[in-house]
Amino acid sequence: MYVCLCHGVSDKKIRKLVVEEGITDIKGIKKCTALGSQCGKCVRSAKEIINESAATLFKQAG
Numbered sequence: 001m002y003v004c005l006c007h008g009v010s011d012k013k014i015r016k017l018v019v020e021e022g023i024t025d026i027k028g029i030k031k032c033t034a035l036g037s038q039c040g041k042c043v044r045s046a047k048e049i050i051n052e053s054a055a056t057l058f059k060q061a062g
């Protein structure tokens with residue numbers, strides 16, 4: 001599923017950045033992708049996905 005339609009950033013891509021790069025905030029995602037730099041509509045759902053994946057990450061880490 002695409003989170004950011006303007007720049008074609010998928011939820012998979014965001015989750016990957018969180019899990020593999022340890023990025024846990026929207027700023028970091030924006031640095032790696034163009035997410036949110038056009039209409040900005042995607043920022044809210046992107047944040048939710050980041051929080052969700054970060055939570056699983058921390059659970060795994062114990």
Ligand code: FES
Nearest residue numbers: 004005006039042
């Ligand atoms: S959907 Fe992400 S900037 Fe428009």
